[in-house]
Amino acid sequence: MDRLVKPDVKEVEFCFTKGEKCSATFTLANLMHTMSVAVCLTSSNPSVFSFSQDFSVIPPLSSSSYTISCKSSDQPPLSNPSDKISVRSAMVPIGNSHTDDLRLLFSKHGRHIFKDALLLISFVGPDVVEFLISHHNRITELSFLFNKAISSCTKSQLTALMEPAILSGKLGLVSALIDAGVDVNVKDSLKRSMMSLAVMTGKIDIVKRLIDSHCQIDFSVDLVLHIAASMNRVDFMELLVKKFPDILVNSVDSNGRTPIHTAAARGHVEAIRFLLSIGGNPEAVDRNKWTPLHSAAAEGHFEAVEYFLNCSNVKYAVNSDGKTAFALASENGHTDLFDSLRLGDALHRAARAGDVRGLRSCVAAGAKINGKDQNGWTALHRAAFKGRVECVKALLEHGADTDAVDDAGYTPLQCAVESGQEEVARVLLASGAEPNPLKCLRRDLAVSGRQISSLCCGN
Known part of the structure; x- marks a missing residue:
């Protein structure tokens, strides 16, 4: 028996x-x-x-x-x-x-x-499912218990558990609930879709699963590009732009900030570069008239500041408090940004005007002696072109590069020759400036009855 x-x-x-x-x-x-x-x-x-x-x-x-x-x-x-x-x-x-x-x-x-x-x-029951989700680090060990627990739950009970499942970052949990028939278009307490929560987890496999399950986005609430930009996740942004063609690259949050503002505040240059490539506006202003450059400067993100200076024209834009990006950097002690945001300009102005005292003051404050403007000119280019001999000498004393070239390939010596500044040319040559570039000019520029070219030819 x-x-x-x-x-x-x-x-x-x-x-x-x-x-x-x-x-x-x-x-x-x-x-x-x-x-x-x-x-x-x-x-x-x-x-x-x-x-x-x-x-x-x-x-x-x-x-x-x-x-x-x-x-x-x-x-x-x-x-x-x-x-x-x-x-x-x-x-x-x-x-x-x-x-x-x-x-x-x-x-x-x-x-x-x-x-x-x-x-x-x-x-x-739902309380068991919720417990397993909250202990998701053991879910691989207890996955068979999870599948059993959801078997007696109603779809509405499981749908209520979609949010914690997504926030757990476990694709297995999310997939099990979706396979059980949950409503993937349920909203959280802030009226955001599950897609926003999925992006927050940083798990692209969960985002893809929701997309495949036809999860929809409300662009007025779901700031998915802002979230991805805050994490410097270009892969997320590429996927979202591809799957949701109507997504707004210049959408704004409650403070009027665009995804570029968000990336700028965190110094995420990769995200900034991608957003600009799909139509993002580097000169957008939020409700307080902050540009992305303001956001980057306030947080001291050097690379982001340099990037915005090269792609926008908001260096001297002021926010609603009348402050430039330089003012915000100064307030927060980001001294490494001073040269890019103002000192470089002041140095160039002093060199152009022949203000030796101002020039030395800029250098002492941290201005980059070989910093270039939008045309590739250094302060030495400017001083040489204007014939500011004492400024040229002061710049050379502080290590200015005599052979720096601008965007057109001109050196300070060529600038001096072009503008007929014989004395400056002599100083530069005496300091080791390379004379060979002058041979390509082949121009006779009379200064005080003499030809500048003779300075290099030994005549």
């Missing part, structure tokens, strides 16, 4: 609700026609589970129901492998036996004791 009793289920399910006691019921049927059967119930975790009756007697061809209770109410006592109920049985000639007699009966080992069944214990 294989067994004496037969359970009505293979798995006992607890519908767990946090804060409430839970229990489950199952039935055992006596398969004997003439004999009563004694039953002993035990669990693999007796500290958590208890039975309404550990020992009982079932009359011939009768059934009896049993209740198993869970002592934990704060959280489902999940385990891997799952806990089990062991059902053992024995024939008894007398229909009724005292509990002590049954305990003694099952304490003896022998052929008269049958192991009729092992019933798995499982936990189901």
Whole structure:
């Protein structure tokens, strides 16, 4: 004989609700026609589970129901492998036996004791799903429990769990809920779509899963480009622009900031470069009239500042407080930006005007001696072209490059020759300036009755 009793289920399910006691019921049927059967119930975790009756007697061809209770109410006592109920049985000639007699009966080992069944214990319901999501670091270990837990949930219950599943960053959880039929277009408390939350996780596989599931974006609320720009995730932005052609690259948040403002405030040059390539406006202003350059300068992001200076014309734009990008950098002590935002200009102005004192002051304050303007001119180019001999000497003293070339390929010496500044040319040559570039000019420029070209030819 294989067994004496037969359970009505293979798995006992607890519908767990946090804060409430839970229990489950199952039935055992006596398969004997003439004999009563004694039953002993035990669990693999007796500290958590208890039975309404550990020992009982079932009359011939009768059934009896049993209740198993869970002592934990704060959280489902999940385990891997799952806990089990062991059902053992024995024939008894007398229909009724005292509990002590049954305990003694099952304490003896022998052929008269049958192991009729092992019933798995499982936990189901939305509170179990939520618990597993909150412990997502163990989800690989407990994935089979997750799939079981969601099996008894309604679609509305599972849809309510979509947000924490996405924020967990686990594709497996999100996919399981989607496969179970959740509404992927549910909104969070801020009316944002699940796509916004997915982008926040930084998990592109979840974003792709939502796109494939036809998750929609409300461009007035879902600032997905802002979120991606804040993380410098060009791959996200490329995917979003491709899949949502109507996305607005210059969309603004509640403060009027565009995605470029967001990237600028964090110094993400890669994101800035991409946004500009798809039509982003580097001169956009927010509600306080801050340009992206203001945002980058205020936070001290040197590379971003340099990038905006090369692609926009807002160096001297003022915000609603009347402050330029330089003023914000100065307020926040970002001295490495001074040269790019103002000192370089002041140095060039001093060189052009012949203001040696101002020139030295700029250099002392940190101005880059070889810094170039939009045409590639250094301060030495300007001083040479204007014939400011003392400024030329001062610049050379501080390490100015005599052979720096502008965007057209001209050196300071060529500028001096072009403008007929003989004395400056002599100073530059004496300081080691390369005379060969003058040969390509082949121009006779009369200065004080003499030809500048003779300075290099030795005539």
